[in-house]
Amino acid sequence: MxxxxxxxxxxxxxxxxxxxxxxxxxxxxxDVRSDPLPGTGYDLLVTNFVLDCFTPAELAGVIDRLTAVATPSARWVVGDFGVPAGRWRPAGLITLAGMYAFFRIVTGISASSLVNPSPLLTARGWVATGEATWLAGFLCSRLWIAAPESGRAPST
Incomplete structure (x- = not known):
């Protein structure tokens, strides 16, 4: 979508x-924020460079909507930008600010800065089980699965 x-x-x-x-x-x-989602029962969600396009309030709604259409045993791959670590942090922050300004003008995204989706995913019963980063953390991919105590996990 x-x-x-x-x-x-x-x-x-x-x-x-x-x-x-x-x-x-x-x-x-x-539009994942407002249009009807195409069905339910998804066992894999992939949101590469999607979740970083929203304001905090919009992001919470998007995560709620996607969580609602996922199966209890679904996996969710989130690939997005991040704030680099160490000596690359200043350059990363400047790059992100420029990217957000550009994409707000060219594509009309509502976000003006990067929002970390991890706390929102965790609060909705997802657990990060793997991560890969590149460019000192500027690019990051995480695999999320349902937390057993969340009620989202499959029955055994």
Missing amino acids: DVSPGMIALARRRIAALPDADSRVRFTIA
């Missing part, structure tokens, strides 16, 4: 050669 028809077209081209891609992948042009 993406709000951009161009991004959907690009994704369709990229998976075209995969066996049964047409029957296994569903594309929807929609």
Whole structure:
């Protein structure tokens, strides 16, 4: 799901050669904040460079909406920007500020700064189980699964 028809077209081209891609992948042009989500029962959510586009209030709503359509055993891959560590922190902060200014003008995103989704995911019963970072933490990918005590975990 993406709000951009161009991004959907690009994704369709990229998976075209995969066996049964047409029957296994569903594309929807929609705004995750407000449009009806296409069904329920998702066992994998992937939000690469999505969650960083929202204000804190919008992000909480997006995470609630996506959590509601996920299965109890779903996995969620979150790939986004982060604030670099150590000596790269100042350069990272300047780069992020420039990126947010650019994307607010060009695409109209509502966010004006990076919001860490981790506390919101944790509060909704997700647990980070893996992480990979690049460029001193400027790029980060995390795998989230349901916490057993959250009631989201599958029964055994």
